[in-house]
Amino acid sequence: MTTHLKCLYCENPLDGSGEHVILSALGGKKQTHNACCNPCNNRLGTEIDKPFADSLQVFSNQVGITTGRGKPAPTLRKLDSGLGYEVNLRGQKPEVAKASVKTETLPNGQIRVNIQARNEEEARRLLAAQLERFKGKGEIGAVTAESVSQYLPQMRFSLKLGGSLGLRSVAKMMLNYLCINVRPDQVRLGVSAEIIKFISAGERPPEPWVDFDHRCVFPATPNPQPFQHRLFVFASPNRGLVFGLLELFGALRFSGLLAETWSGPEINRAYVIDPITNEAFDATVVPPAEIGREYFATRRFDLGVASKQLQAFFSTLGDLQRRQNLNEMIESSYHSQMPGEGEVITNDHIQKLARDLAGRFVVSLYRIDSREPLDPTTLMPSPEEDKK
Known part of the structure; x- marks a missing residue:
């Protein structure tokens, strides 16, 4: 596909390259084809998006995301026990x-x-x-x-959430969602040159255009999920402003100023995706009243608020994992102790199930190492597999 529009980050024409609104590595699926050329897509993917996604692997791994390309969450390898x-x-x-x-x-x-x-x-x-x-x-x-x-x-983890590279990736996600909601020429006429330079080359504006934000009250969206990603873009021709909000895993929040001289349409849109199921929707929302030009000059990272949000995330995660573990124990015990289909369940089966489940629960509760013999006959390849 060819077009007269140029890439946001260089002089190349757009070539149909798809840019994820929320990074695919974090579970995002929605794409825009109106942002950048393939060379810039590849360059920025390697330079800023991958380091940012890698810095969030603990979150992706523990939540159990499905990437935008349908792959499971990354395995964290060779950790010191x-x-x-x-x-x-x-x-x-x-x-x-x-x-x-x-x-x-x-x-x-x-x-x-x-x-x-x-x-x-x-x-x-x-x-x-x-x-x-x-x-x-x-x-x-x-x-x-x-x-x-x-x-x-x-086990303890240290989190380094992307630094300047991460904030450039955050700004790019906000800009990509803007590209979905307005005509490509309006983006190129209205978006600040400073934010483009920041994304493309890391040239930091005098004020923090994009940063962590633990002060803003993010708008409510339908059907909230505990670990959802939410991306908002708001454009106001009356105030001349375009700004974005990003929430990752329901815990990490950012805000960014994208334009100060906006004359395009008014936009109040949100993109919400559950990174576990990949279920997603767009919605029209009410913009936060407290955000104006001066907000971005006074916004600061608050370690105390950020710590509370992360504690809430890991507390919710722990509750979910305990429920999942209990369900897995029940299912495993049932399959190992109950009779096959068509057979009668006796009191003896029920007593064996209760003893087995109690044993599994004690092992899990007190974190007891275990060794379980495997039946070698179930491990041997079948005659059909031998022939392959």
Whole structure:
């Protein structure tokens, strides 16, 4: 696609490149094709968007987002457990970073394989690799496998939320949403050159045009979710202002001044997306009354308010994870102890279920390490898989 309009950040014509309104790596899906060319898209994606998304990986990982491209939340890899070994953090579930496979040649020439894995699926993959490794060299005569769960001491994370690169990415998201709500030529005529330079080259304006904001009361939006992203853009020709508000994971808030000489249409729009389900909508909202030109000159980062918002985020997250853990224990216990379809449930089944569930609950409550034997026959590939 070709157009006479130029990229916001260089002299190249627009070429149809899609820019996410909220970063795809944070769960955003909506795109604009009226902002920048493909070279600038790639450059700014590498230069400012990726570092900002990476700085928020703890949030993405713990919430369990689905990216805009349908991928799961990133796994935090090779974290120091404080116990002399590294762990991976997949969602709220710590996993030993490396599984263990040991082989031994028996007196009869057969090979014994011992596997310690984080789950049955990983054990199956490791056994398949050993079968391939010893194909034609010897027969695997014995397999032992166990699933190992290890609880870790309380882990601590330090958060560095993007710095100047992050604020440039925030400003770009606000500008992208403006591009969706007005004609491309109006954006190019009305948006401040300072904010364009800040996004493109990091040239900081004399005053903080974009910054954290824990003072502004963000407008209400329908169907609130605990970890939602919300992006607002407001344009007022009467005041000549365009400004944006951004809330990430329901906890991190930013505001930004995009224009001071706006003569385009009035806009009061919000884009809301749940990064877990990717369900999203746009809405018309009432702009905050307290924001004017002077607001951006006096707004300051408030560490006390920011800390309270983060504490509320992790408290809500902890409650959600405890409920999820309980549901998983109930489901796992039910599948392991109750009879199959069509069979009669007896009092003995119910008593076994109660004992098993109580044991799982105690293990979780007191964070007891556990080793669960795996049935080797369930790990062996089927005849059909062997033929592949």
